Every structure is written in C-alpha cells, then in structure tokens.
Amino acid sequence: MKNFIIPVIALTMLTACKKNPEKPVPNVIDSMAQVREKNVEAGQQKKTDEAAVKKANDEVLQALKSKDYKTFATFIHPEKGISFSMYGFVNPKDDRHFSKDDFEKFQPTKTLFTWGAQDGSGDPYKATINDYFAKWVFSKDFTASQYSLNKFLGGGNSLNNLKEIYPGKDFTENYIKGTEKNGEMDWKTIRLVFEEFQGKEYLIAVVNDQWTI
Structure with a gap:
C-alpha cells in the first residue's frame, strides 16, 4: 500500500x-x-523661485530703461552667455549671441552687428549694441507693462517656439497692449529667459515680439 x-x-x-x-x-x-x-x-527638478525671478526681471528692465548696460551685463549668464531674438520665433542659428566677455567688450563700441531680418522686407537689421537696445529691445517703457511668469500674454500670427528652444527654463513676459486706434495690432512684448546659476538668476535670452505681417 x-x-x-x-x-x-x-x-x-x-x-x-x-x-x-x-x-x-x-x-x-x-x-x-x-x-x-x-x-x-x-x-x-528645482522649484521656481518666483520672487527671485521677478526681482531679476524688474532689475533688468530698469537697467534697460536707464541705459545702464554695465548693470545689464551683470545678469548675463557667465558660462552660457546671452542670445537675442528680434521676434517670437527663436532661431539659434541666426540670432545674435554674445558671451559675457564679448558683450562687455563690444557694448561701448560702434561695432555694427546683424541682429536678424526685419519682418516684411527681410532686410538685415544692423545696429550697435546700444542702438539695438534703445530702438528695438526697449522700444517702449516695459517697466510699466503687464507681467507674467512662464505664461504668454502677447501673440499674433508669428510662430512662438520659446518653450521648445528653452525647455524647462523660466521666462518672464512683459507685455504692452496695443491701442484701439491701431486695432490693438501695435502691441509689443519682451520675454526674458532665466537660468539659475550658483544661487542667482541669470539671463540666457532676450526675446522681443510684436505683430508681424
């Protein structure tokens, strides 16, 4: 068994x-x-220090308004430098870029730089750093503009690829609404792209935008 x-x-x-x-x-x-x-x-993934970004934004705008470009230069990223875009569509290949040292070197001079192509005509926009800042970057008093953080306020018929070119970066928008006289098409804005480095918010890009043809 x-x-x-x-x-x-x-x-x-x-x-x-x-x-x-x-x-x-x-x-x-x-x-x-x-x-x-x-x-x-x-x-x-660091949390955005909203107060620090707002403070840096306001100080940069005040420096531009006062044409205090030496103070402006202190906000340029010491390693990555700074890029300038004439319109909302950022083109790293064609946009003007400076290292911090080169900006400080050429800012006081009469050296002409090509900053991009003008909308409509397609003609190259050539100017000194000082003229570009006074006539294009700060063509309106953006210290009295509408502020936003990581949010677009102005927009027209041109492409806006800021988030694709600077993914994950904090940016501010300083927007001036257009006038009724011109059908609100004369709006302008300046976007400042920041990156924190060694405890300070530095600029890596200045992007202007407006209505384009």
Whole structure:
C-alpha cells in the first residue's frame, strides 16, 4: 500500500505544476534602481523661485530703461552667455549671441552687428549694441507693462517656439497692449529667459515680439 501511495502523490504534484506553471519572479533589484532614479530626477527638478525671478526681471528692465548696460551685463549668464531674438520665433542659428566677455567688450563700441531680418522686407537689421537696445529691445517703457511668469500674454500670427528652444527654463513676459486706434495690432512684448546659476538668476535670452505681417 505504501508503494502505491508514493507514485500517486508524485503524480498529483506533477499535475499541479503543469496547471500552475511557475510565474517569472520580478527583478527586484532593477525595480529598486528605477525608483531611486526617479527620486534623483525629482530632486534635481528645482522649484521656481518666483520672487527671485521677478526681482531679476524688474532689475533688468530698469537697467534697460536707464541705459545702464554695465548693470545689464551683470545678469548675463557667465558660462552660457546671452542670445537675442528680434521676434517670437527663436532661431539659434541666426540670432545674435554674445558671451559675457564679448558683450562687455563690444557694448561701448560702434561695432555694427546683424541682429536678424526685419519682418516684411527681410532686410538685415544692423545696429550697435546700444542702438539695438534703445530702438528695438526697449522700444517702449516695459517697466510699466503687464507681467507674467512662464505664461504668454502677447501673440499674433508669428510662430512662438520659446518653450521648445528653452525647455524647462523660466521666462518672464512683459507685455504692452496695443491701442484701439491701431486695432490693438501695435502691441509689443519682451520675454526674458532665466537660468539659475550658483544661487542667482541669470539671463540666457532676450526675446522681443510684436505683430508681424
């Protein structure tokens, strides 16, 4: 009888194994590693210091209004420099870029730079740094503009790719509404793109925008 029981038990166990095949065991080590990576990424995503960005924005605008370009230069990113876009569509290949040292070197001079192509005519816009700032960058008193953080207020028929070119960067919008006389098409705005570096908000881009043809 004992010899009969043992084969039956073995057969039962074999059948149970076939009906309930062993499921693959999850790789616990890989899962833990993925969790750690996500935690690291979350820790690296710094929360925007809204007060610091607003303060930097206002100081930059005041420097432009006062034509205090030496103070403006202190906000240029020491490693990445600064880029200037004439319109809302940012083109890294054609937009004018300066390192901080080059900006400080050429700002006091009469050296002409090509800043982009003018809407409509397509003619190159050439000017010194000082003239470009006075006649284009700060063509209106943006210290009295409507402010927003990481949100667009002005928009027309031109493409706006700021977020694609500067993903994840904080930017401010300083918007002046158009007049009824001109169908509100004479609106203008200046967008300042910031990046925190060693505890300070630095400029990496100045993007002007307005109605285009």
